[in-house]
Amino acid sequence: MPRVISKNHIPNLLIHLKKSHDVFAPMEKEGEVVFGNVEDPTKVLLNYKTTLLPPKIYFLPPEEELFKVTNGRVQEEQLNNKFVVFGLSRKDLEAIVYLDQIMNKKPADTFYLNRRRAVTLIGVSEEEVGVPPGGDLILEKISDRYYRTLALTKKGKKIADLEFFEEKEINHKAKSHEATSKLDQILLDSELIARAIEWSRENYRQIWEHLGRVCLGCGICTYVCPLCYCTSTEDKTSFDQTVCSRCRKWDACTLPGFAKIAGGHNFRPTQAARYFNWFYHKFVRAYKEFGRAQCVACHRCQRYCPAGIDIEKVLEEIINAFQKAEPERKF
Amino acid sequence: MSANVKLFSLAPVGWKFPADRDGLIFTPGQFFLVGRWGVGEAPFGGASSPFEKGSIEIGVRKAGNVTAALHQLARGDEMTIRGPYGNGYPLDFFKGKDVVMVTGGCGIPPIATLIEYIIARRELFGRVYLLYGALTPDDLLFEERYKHWEKHIKVILTVDKPTPDWKGHIGLVSELTREIKIDPVNTATAMCGPGPMAAALENILRPLGIADRRIFVSEERKMSCGIGKCQHCTTGDKYVCTDGPVFYYDQVQSNWD
Numbered sequence: 251m252p253r254v255i256s257k258n259h260i261p262n263l264l265i266h267l268k269k270s271h272d273v274f275a276p277m278e279k280e281g282e283v284v285f286g287n288v289e290d291p292t293k294v295l296l297n298y299k300t301t302l303l304p305p306k307i308y309f310l311p312p313e314e315e316l317f318k319v320t321n322g323r324v325q326e327e328q329l330n331n332k333f334v335v336f337g338l339s340r341k342d343l344e345a346i347v348y349l350d351q352i353m354n355k356k357p358a359d360t361f362y363l364n365r366r367r368a369v370t371l372i373g374v375s376e377e378e379v380g381v382p383p384g385g386d387l388i389l390e391k392i393s394d395r396y397y398r399t400l401a402l403t404k405k406g407k408k409i410a411d412l413e414f415f416e417e418k419e420i421n422h423k424a425k426s427h428e429a430t431s432k433l434d435q436i437l438l439d440s441e442l443i444a445r446a447i448e449w450s451r452e453n454y455r456q457i458w459e460h461l462g463r464v465c466l467g468c469g470i471c472t473y474v475c476p477l478c479y480c481t482s483t484e485d486k487t488s489f490d491q492t493v494c495s496r497c498r499k500w501d502a503c504t505l506p507g508f509a510k511i512a513g514g515h516n517f518r519p520t521q522a523a524r525y526f527n528w529f530y531h532k533f534v535r536a537y538k539e540f541g542r543a544q545c546v547a548c549h550r551c552q553r554y555c556p557a558g559i560d561i562e563k564v565l566e567e568i569i570n571a572f573q574k575a576e577p578e579r580k581f
Numbered sequence: 582m583s584a585n586v587k588l589f590s591l592a593p594v595g596w597k598f599p600a601d602r603d604g605l606i607f608t609p610g611q612f613f614l615v616g617r618w619g620v621g622e623a624p625f626g627g628a629s630s631p632f633e634k635g636s637i638e639i640g641v642r643k644a645g646n647v648t649a650a651l652h653q654l655a656r657g658d659e660m661t662i663r664g665p666y667g668n669g670y671p672l673d674f675f676k677g678k679d680v681v682m683v684t685g686g687c688g689i690p691p692i693a694t695l696i697e698y699i700i701a702r703r704e705l706f707g708r709v710y711l712l713y714g715a716l717t718p719d720d721l722l723f724e725e726r727y728k729h730w731e732k733h734i735k736v737i738l739t740v741d742k743p744t745p746d747w748k749g750h751i752g753l754v755s756e757l758t759r760e761i762k763i764d765p766v767n768t769a770t771a772m773c774g775p776g777p778m779a780a781a782l783e784n785i786l787r788p789l790g791i792a793d794r795r796i797f798v799s800e801e802r803k804m805s806c807g808i809g810k811c812q813h814c815t816t817g818d819k820y821v822c823t824d825g826p827v828f829y830y831d832q833v834q835s836n837w838d
Contacts, residue, residue, distance in 0.1 A: 319618045322659075357808040357823070451837070480812045483805050487619040494619035496661075503812055509838065511803045512623065512644035517816070517838050527815075527838065535818050 251417040254396040255389060259414040261291035264336065266412065271370070272333040274308065276301050285335070294337060296391075297376050300548050304476030305335055305342050306349060309365045312473075315495040316361060316483075327361065329368050338373040340383050341546045345476035346371065347384035351540060352479065361498070370405045378424035393422035433547040433562040436569065443565060444537040446572035447529055454571050457564065462522025464557050469502030471551035471559070472528070477544040480508070504528050529564070582722045585643045586687055587652055588628070591615065591662050592636035605631040608669030609695035610771075610799055610827040614807050615639055615662045620650040622661060624804040626773075626826075628690035628723075630697035637662070640690045640722060666807040667826050670695055670771050670797055679707040679768040681761060681791075683782060685714045685754050686722075688773040691799050691827075693723050695771055700733045709734040710761045714754030717742045735761070755781040758789065765790030772830075773799040783834065796830035 255263065267273050268288065275294040276283050283298045285305060318325045338346075350366060353359040371385035379390045379400060387406030389397035399415060401407040436443065450457060472478040482501040487494040501508060504524050509517040518524045536544040545561075552560045582588050598606040607613075607627050616622025623645070629638035643652045654660070669691075680699060684692045692711065699706050711734060715721045718740050730736050737757050739750035750757060755778065768791055772779060779798055786796060802814035802821040809823035817836035819825065825833075 324618075353810070355809070359806075359808065359810055479810065481806065482811065482813070483622060485616075485619050485621045491619070496618070496621075501811070501813075508813065509803070511801060512642065512648060514644075517802070523838060531812060531815070535815065538818050 251419055253399045253401075253410050253415045254392070254418045254420060255399065255415045256395055257296075257397065258395075260296070260389075260397075261294070263409075263412065263414045264288055264291035264294060266414070267334050267336075267409075270332075272331060273336055274333065275336040288336070296337060296374050298339075300339065300341075300550055300553075302550075302554070303474060304548070304550065305338055305346065306476055306479070308333070308335055308369060309346070309349070309362050310479055310481070310500075313497055313499045314361065315486075315497050317496040318493065319495070320493050327364075329364055332368050332370070334370045334372060336372045336374070338371055338385060339548075340373065340375055340379065341548045342476055343371065343373045343385045343388075344383035345546045345548070348477060348540075348542070348544065348546070349479065350384075355539075370409070372406070372409070376425065378426055380427070390424050392420050392424050396420050396422075398424070431547055431549065431562065432566065433545075433549065436562070436565050437543055437545060437547055440533070440537050440541070440543040442569060443533045443543055446565075446569045447533045449572050449576070450568045451526060451530070453575060454568060457568060457571075458522045458526045461525045461559065461564065462520055464559060465504065465521050465525045466557050467504055467506055467521050467524065468556060469505050470554050470556065471561075472502040472504060473500060474550040474554050476546060476548055476550070477532070478502070503531065529561075533565075582640060582724075583719050586722055587641050587643075588638055589615075589641055589651065589654075589660070590629070590636045590638050591660055597634040598637065600632075600634055605698075606634055606637070607631050607665035607694075608672065609698050610669030610691045610797075611665035611667050612804065612807075612822075612826055613637065613639065613662050613664035613666070614804065615651075615660060616647055617650055617654070617658075617660050621647050622663075623647040624666075624802075624807075624822075626691040626694070626799070627665065628693045630701065631694055632697075632701055640687060642687045664807065666804070667822055668824070670799075670827050672698065675699075675769045675771075676702075676705045677707070677767075679763045680709045681712065681758075681763060681768060681770045682710065683712045683754060683757075683770065683772045683774065683778075685774040685778050686716065686720055688775070688799075688801075689713060689722050691773050692771060693726065696726075696730055696734065700730070703733050707767065708761075708763060710763075711736045712739075712754050712757040712761070713737070714739040714741070714757070716740065718744050718747050718749075737761075753781065754778060755785050758782075758785045763789070763791075768795060770796040771799075771827075772796065775801075779830075779834075783830070793831035793834070794829050797827050798830055798833065799826045800828060800833060801826070 273288040277293045282302045353362040373385045373388040376391045386403045388400040392398045399410040401410040480501045481498045532544045612624045612626050614622045625639040682692045800821045804822045805811045805813045809820045814821035
């Protein structure tokens with residue numbers, strides 16, 4: 251018999267988890283859905299589209315102190331308590347699993363992995379989950395009142411064993427997938443995208459020149475992306491110079507100085523070159539490195555781009571042009 | 582070392598850098614991330630003998646925030662170092678061959694450490710040349726080592742703008758290839774220098790019969806993490822920090838960024 255939790259019990263579960271963990275979950279703030287520290291569990295959203303910033307903020311924070319030096323004594327970053335991120339969407343879970351793969355690739359990123367070890371991930375899905383993308387526990391909605399548990403790890407199993415869950419036969423089934431977006435369909439063929447993008451660098455330059463003029467170089471697309479992970483290392487010093495820390499901060503390959511070296515030479519001097527590189531990394535370098543495009547079609551970059559760039563349309567246009575120009579390839 | 586390049590020797594206090602089975606603490610061509618707390622860090626190629634366990638030398642050109650701060654340090658000040666990172670020159674491939682090293686200006690540190698390695702194992706190599714060019718005689722670095730190097734290898738220097746007392750060559754480093762006698766099918770070439778130099782050399786090394794897979798270039802980028810994650814050092818589909826910084830010439834010659 252499946253283990254289920256009633257919708258009414260979810261706030262109680264969160265209150266229970268809060269006793270031993272920091273709990274973060276999606277909630278509404280100034281008209282946007284954002285992840286935040288759960289104070290009032292009834293404010294936690296179960297059914298939402300996407301959050302503004304992706305959950306990577308908990309494993310690869312916008313800024314983190316890797317080392318702290320106080321009066322000459324060096325201390326490595328200390329992680330606080332174990333924590334829970336609740337209410338993750340399937341796409342965000344999928345992105346976290348891919349990010350884990352990237353950070354685990356040797357030489358591994360130990361700072362990221364330490365944070366990942368400290369967290370329990372609980373997904374919530376209003377539709378049928380199908381193949382579980384990842385995380386520790388997923389709550390799949392099977393009726394108006396009940397969520398079925400899919401425990402994927404020991405950590406997840408431990409939570410599903412709590413008294414808020416019960417064994418119950420429910421005759422309802424999870425709602426089947428809503429129609430996937432065009433971008434989801436494009437992403438089914440990572441190889442085709444990689445070939446088309448590589449081809450477009452010299453053979454369809456007009457699109458990059460156009461996007462170079464449109465793109466504001468603000469970096470928002472990379473900050474809201476659940477799979478962008480560019481960083482820079484920078485030091486910070488306290489006012490009285492007694493404490494300093496070596497910090498790692500989010501960076502963005504679309505910002506003007508990203509590929510600049512000492513002496514001022516810039517390997518990507520134009521916005522067109524930088525914008526192309528953003529695509530090149532996601533769809534070509536990533537494909538060669540990990541066999542798959544670094545995009546889960548969450549549509550955040552499209553939604554928050556102040557210049558209105560829609561990567562779905564960009565990919566579609568390039569692939570169409572590529573297929574037209576290279577018809578000999580069997581698609 | 583020159584008007585805007587200083588040599589730093591980083592020596593651990595109370596311990597020594599660990600060496601591998603061959604006695605090397607790093608492979609010539611590998612880099613370190615060196616900095617100072619409160620200022621930050623930047624990538625530098627090791628420049629000293631890789632057999633020297635007591636210290637690592639780096640050449641620092643004053644060019645940005647970190648390097649300017651390093652230039653203000655005094656003897657005995659504390660610095661941070663992590664590494665070595667990346668792949669150096671393939672030393673086993675170089676063994677038994679003639680070696681041509683070509684570099685310009687402040688690209689010499691990785692070549693300098695390669696020279697120290699070759700001199701320490703001199704009997705393993707054939708004819709060895711250093712072709713080194715700079716803008717003015719003052720910009721030629723490691724001057725104090727030339728006498729020692731010349732006892733073991735052929736050192737050929739050139740400058741663009743000579744001073745009245747300059748006795749060496751005048752002109753581009755690529756023109757110095759006329760001065761060397763090598764067996765092209767048994768030669769390995771190590772390069773470290775700016776893109777235009779590599780392109781000029783390509784046109785000279787190929788007619789000499791040196792294949793691209795015998796030319797090794799060291800690429801310069803702003804490595805930040807050193808472990809192939811942060812994306813600052815990418816060129817095409819390669820990461821300079823983990824795939825390089827030393828590449829076969831044909832791996833990077835067609836890269837656009």
